[in-house]
Amino acid sequence: MIMADKIIELRKKNGWSQEELAEKLGVSRQSVSKWEGALSTPDLNKVIAMASLFGVSTDYLLKDELTETAPAVAVE
Numbered sequence: 001m002i003m004a005d006k007i008i009e010l011r012k013k014n015g016w017s018q019e020e021l022a023e024k025l026g027v028s029r030q031s032v033s034k035w036e037g038a039l040s041t042p043d044l045n046k047v048i049a050m051a052s053l054f055g056v057s058t059d060y061l062l063k064d065e066l067t068e069t070a071p072a073v074a075v076e
Contacts, residue, residue, distance in 0.1 A: 001065050004038040010054040011036075025049055 034040040
């Protein structure tokens with residue numbers, strides 16, 4: 001899942017409109033719309049603010065689950 005989809009999912013789980021999320025982050029509704037449409041990405045400060053607001057890690061927001069690699073297994 002890409003960050004755009006995660007933002008949509010988390011915003012809807014919280015019952016917020018794009019306008020409400022925008023107000024909480026101090027950005028325009030159009031910015032949120034562009035993030036959700038994968039037309040632009042939020043700057044790092046907004047990613048940190050969203051992680052705090054949604055109660056998730058910045059890693060969760062930033063990492064594309066489809067490209068994550070499995071952790072290395074220790075060999076003894």
